[in-house]
Amino acid sequence: MEIGPILRALSRNKLGVILISLQIAFTMTVMVNAVFIINERSKLMARPSGLDEPNTFYLSSTGFGDQFNSQVTERDDLELLRNTPGVIDATPTNAIPISGSGSSDGLRIENDPTLPATPAAVYFTDEHSVNTMNLTLIAGENFSASDMTYQSSNERRYYRKAIVTLALAEKLFPEEGLAAVGKSFYRDQAPVQIVGIVERLQAPWPNSFFVEQAMLVPLNFTDATSTYLIRTEPGQRDRLMVEIEETLAGNNPDRIIRGLKSLQETREESYRLDSSMATILLVVIVTLVFITSMGIVGLAVFGINRRRKQIGTRRALGATQLQILRYFMLENFFVSGVGVSIGAVLTIAFSIALSSLFEMPTMDWYYTPIGMLLLIAIGQIAVLGPSARAAQIQPAIATRSI
Amino acid sequence: MFLYYLRLSALSYRRNPILSSLMVMAVAIGVGAYMVIFTLNFVMGGDPIPQKSDQLFHVQLDSGNPNTQDDPPKQLTYLDATALIQANSAYRETATSKISGILEPEGDGIRPFSIVGRGAFADFFPMFNTPFLYGDGWDQSADRDLQQVAVLTKELNERLFGGADSTGETVRLHGNNFQIVGVLDDWAPVPKFYDINNGAFDGSEEIFIPWNLIIPLDFPRNGNTNCWKTPEAGPDGFLNSECVWIQYWVELRSGDDEAEYLQFLNNYAAQQKEFGRFPREMNNALFNVEEWLMKEEVLPNETKILSALAAMLLAVCLLNTIGLLLSKFLGKSGEIGVRQALGAHKGSLFLQHVIEAGFIGLLGGILGLAIAAAGLEGVKVLLGDNLMITDWIHLNPTVVAITLVLAVLATIFAGFYPIWRACSINPAIHLKTQ
Amino acid sequence: MLEMKNVRKVFRTDMVETCALDEFSLTVDQGEFVTITGPSGCGKTTFLNIAGLLETHTSGQYLLDGVDVSQLRDYARAKLRNQKIGFIFQSFNLMPDLNLFDNIDVPLRYRGMKSAERKERVDKALDSVGLFARKKHVPAQLSGGQQQRVAIARALVGEPLFLLADEPTGNLDSNTAKGVMALLEEINDSGTTIIMVTHDQSLAEQSKRNIHILDGRISNNTEQTQQKAAAAA
Structure with missing residues (x-):
């Protein structure tokens, strides 16, 4: 094999090796870490909220002036909403899942304020919430209308x-599972009984550490602003969003309707930074791979042009086209090998720096070797064209003077 | 000679258009991508009020929960804010909170709409150097006497009065009439340092009213409210509670004033301890604008990570450029030899090629500006229009200048080794035909 | 004018020291036309490179116009090349992407001459080789003989002390070569010293003086005064 000569030739062109291998190393560092970040973000974005998101929207009504009666308005609105054809159910709520804004409470299983509390998001809503949010009640039962209380x-x-x-x-x-139904916890030094358990419902803050800890409470505020969450039959949402906003805005001069939004829009907005980050990183990766490939192609072409006569001589001495091709592919393989080895060190160092500086999870072990293989493959593909061109060089070139 | 070398650079570009264009592209992509991130950092991490950022201080009183170990609350309780205002111990000071309300325009032209406003004290406007289009802020007497006065933003004034001077007019907000005393000109500090816990990159509120009116007129609070202890029942329960919802800023004029004011805060806290409040150890804090932005880490982690990645991308592009310049300049050995024979000394050859590298860098920089502009548009599309910073993301003159200088210098830097190699070849070798 | 005393050139890069200059001594006077001959690659080019200040010599003394150039640094050597020496190469070595005017302009640029004077001189030089009408053309648009004329114009434009020509007709057919030689002789007649390396024996015989180099030493130094001297008289 020609490994010895290749390595000796490379050792006489150290700068070329350094330039390409450093490019490969940096590219690998950026690529592997970026892919890891994208995957982490995608995992975050893929968590379900528990709601029937494609068919759910919400809006707020805010009254003004002395004539406005919020409790009557809310009762009438909900009745109207629930009787609108195409609407599956509607519920008042103080907060919208994923929206980024809501209330939380600290819960304790004993009545002692010095003990650490378990945080939970609270949705102040009514007995229609389970149906409107499309939640699966896996233990206990729903509220009844008589459970409702009203406060400022x-x-x-x-x-x-x-x-x-x-x-x-x-x-x-922790030990009870579904048997927690019927048990009580304390909030604000008063006991609250768990009447039901739902499979899943996210808190309004997607980045919170307690995003899966949420509860529904049968309490409604008498303030001038009411927010209604509305679930429609499939395909009816967009039509009903327009119609319901018009109806509600028109039937009471003492209030305004605002904040009409679908849950899908809300999800897009809340995860915008994550999805933007993923897109930007993807652009960065594509750009880098492109630039590095161009660099590999550029230097390979330069190296081959410089050695045209040598290649012709080799052909004249009996090298087959395949052997010429293999020579340059192998040469690139060794340079890439140096690059991905430096790259592996840089990748891991960068990932450790990221996880310690920005509280990000550490990268799984398999990212680095996959990245190494991928970059070697990219290098081989990039050098394939120039190598094939080199293999086409005619042996006769050896006898020409220029 | 400079122009002559510039012309030679252009000719040399034409001789290897593909190689040269590759170089320009590599520089453009590297610099362009770097400048996108640089602009984001520049906008988001800038000093929002450079004239006074070391004189404005954010006040923290540690009224927090004794069962946790965290930092003092970022906002004040109603009790403490009103007490500090009454003590009046700073050069200028304001308590301020975000509110909302329904604004009912006169006539039938515009339907009532919901609006986000801010309660503040008279000092708010001179403290934060707010620019006025018409009129001015209100007097301290308005704060004391609960006068129903308001300052509008330019946008709201456009919407309600078509941009005319509206001072002296009234607006109906949350069921009460307010007399307009001033209209702000464009004002949106980035980051919004005076209220970063309600969104460091949110836009300005649209209407300003005396903070003292929030409670008597029962305005809905629109900002973050944190209670470590549930308020007592009854109408005054919330006001006397440990719920924090008020930002507090003071303007102090010297380092001595700062120490003095912190002492004042500590004395106040000590006094409150005697009433059974402030159960934690004394830990009150004063941060000036820059310290406060730093401490609160307003710059998202994402932009920091992207900065590092963009720097590596730039490095890759420059390594690429080194390789390409090496190919190009070594390919010019013949010309370099002839020029030496014709009397060029090494210095002038070096200069010629530095200018050639700079020329490629400049082209790369110009193309890089286009890439940066396109990239920023892309970022705007990605971020959507709900973030106010999108208005600020554009190529300002500083960024344009930095881009061009960075591109030129980086390419020249990348060119040093190739130029040195090309110029140190024995000219005689290349003069003889082989 | 050009005086070499015991000049030696040793190449260290290669193990063998076959073709260097060894104790090479030569004096060339104002107005001479000297041809240098010798077997392929045996010190001719090394002599030319040293004489043209493109390479330094290892030992010995080289006086150019009375100045000892042995110790000069690159900057001073470049200045001397620019002002006192004109080069003519076998492969012309014109800049492919400069037009004729700009090609001839190059040495004057390095001399830091004012634009008006440069233009006057370049135009005159172009005119003297009969290519004034084509001054906006690039070298590739010219025949070999025309290119070599441009190269000669470039060598002359700075009014050098002497011309160093390295096989100036080597890449030209015989008719064109004759034309170029006639031009060189004309130049020599008007007073410019010419030192020309060639392996064409007939050209060597035409010149006033021929130096034959063998293994880095002068093996034969003949004055051929007959025709030229007669012509001059």
Whole structure:
């Protein structure tokens, strides 16, 4: 084999080796870490909220003036909404999942404020919430209309019943599982009974560490602003968004309707930074691979042109086209090998730096070797064209003077 | 000679158009991508009020939960904010909170709409150097006497009064009439340092009213409210609670004032401890604007990560450029030899090729500007229009200048070794035909 | 004018020292037309490179116009090349992407001459080789003989002390070569010293003086004064 001569020839062109291998190393560092970040973000974005997102939207009504009666308005609105054809159900709520804005409470299983509390998102809503949000009640039962209480949002809040997510139940009562139904926890030094457990419902803050810990509470605020979450039959959402906004805005001069939005839009907005980051990183990766490939092609062409006569001589001495091709492919393989070895060190160092500086999870072990193989493959593909051209060089060139 | 070398550079470009264009592209992509990230950092990490950022201080009083170990709350309780205002111990000071309300325009032209506003004290405007289009902020007497006065932003004034001077007119907000005393000119500090806990990159509120009116007129609070202890029942429960929802800023004129004011805060906290409040150890804090932005890490991690990645991308592009310049300049050995024979000394050859590298860098920089502009448009599309910074993401003159200088210098830097190699070849070798 | 005393050139890069200059001594006076001959690659080119200040010699003394150039640095050597020496190469070595005017302009640029004077001189030089009308053309648009005329114009434009010609007719057919030689003789007649390396024995015989180099030493130094001297008289 010609490994010896290739390595000796390379050792006489150290700068070329350094230039290409450093490019490959940096490209690999950026690519592998970027792919890891993209995957992490995609995992975050793929978590379900628990709701029937494609068929759900919401809007707010804010009253003004002395004539406005919020409780009557809310009751009439909900009745109208629930009786609108195409609407599956509607519920009042203080917060919208994934939206980034809501309330939370600290829960304890004993009535002692010095103990650490378990945080949970609270949705102040009514007995239609389970159906509207399309939640799966896996234990216990739903609220009834008689459970509802009404208060001003500035008052000290009282509630005695809650439907919690399975994640929250397991956090509060780790050993009990679904048997947590019927048990009570304390908030604000008063007991609250778990009447039901739903499989999944996310908190309004996608980046929160307790995003799966949420609960529904049968309490409604008497403030001038009401927010309604509305679930429609499939395909009806866009039509109903327009119609319902018009109807509600028209039937009461003392209020305005605002904040009409579908849950899909809300998801896009909340995860915008994550999805932007993923897109930007993808562009960076493509650009880098392109630039590095061009660099490999450029230097390979330069090297081959410089050695045209030598290649012709080799052909004249009996080298087959395949052997010429193999020579340049092997040469690139060795240079890439140096590059991905430096790249592996840089990749791991960069990933450690990222995870320690920005509280990001550490990269799985297999990213680095896959990245190494991928970059070697990219190098081989990039050098294929120039090598094939080199193999086409005529042996006769050896006898010509120029 | 400079122009002559520039012309030679252009001719040399034409001789190897593909190689030269590859170089220009490599420089353009590297610099362009770097400048996209640089612009984001430049806009998001800039000093929002450079004239006074070391005189404006964010006040933190540690009224927090004794069962946790975290930093003092970022906002103040109603009790503490009103007490500090009454003590009046700073050169200028303001308590300020975000509110919302329904604005009912006069006549039937515009339907009522919901609006985000801010309660503030008279000092707010001179403290933060807010520019006025018409009128001015209100007097301190308006704060004391609960006068229903308001300052509008330029946009709201456009919307309500078509941009005319509206001072003296009234607006109906949250069921009450307010007399307009001033209209702001464009004002949107980035980051929005005076209220970063409600979104460091949010836009300005649209209307400003005396903070003292928030409670008596029962305005809905629109910002972040944090309670470590549930308020007592009753109408005054919330006001007397440990809920924090008020930002507090003071303007101090010297380092001595800063120490003095911190002492004042500590004295106040000590006094409150005697009433059974402030259960934690004394930990009050004063941060000036820059310190506060730094401490709160307003720059998202994403832009920091992207900065590092963009720097590596630039490095790859420059390594690429070194390789390509090496090919190009070594290919010019013949010309270099002839020029030496014709009397060019090494210095002038070096200069010629530095200018040639700079020329390629300049072309790369110009193309890089286009790439940066396109990249920033792309970022805007990705971020959507709900972030106010999108208005600020564009190529300002500083960024344009930095891009061009960076491209030229980086390419010349990348060219040093290739130029040195090409110029140190014995000219005689290349003069003889082989 | 050009005086070499015991000049030696040793190549260290190669193990063998076959073709260097060895104790090479030569004096060339103002107005001479000297041809240098010798077997392929045996010190001719090395002599030319040293005489043209393209290479340094290892030992010995080289006086150019009375100045000892042995110790000069690159900057001073470049200045001397620019002002006192004109080069003519076998393969012309014109800049492919400069037009004729700009090609001839190059040495004057390095001399830092004012634009008006450069233009006057270049135009005159172009005119003297009969290519004024084509001054906007690039070298590739010319025949070999025309290209060599441009190269000669470029060598002359700075009014050098002497011309160094390295096989100036080597790439030309015999008719064209004759024309180029006639031009060189004309130049020599008007007072410019010419030192020409060639392996064409007939050209060597035409010149006033022929130096034959063998293994880095002068083996034969003949004055051929007959025809030219007669012509001059």
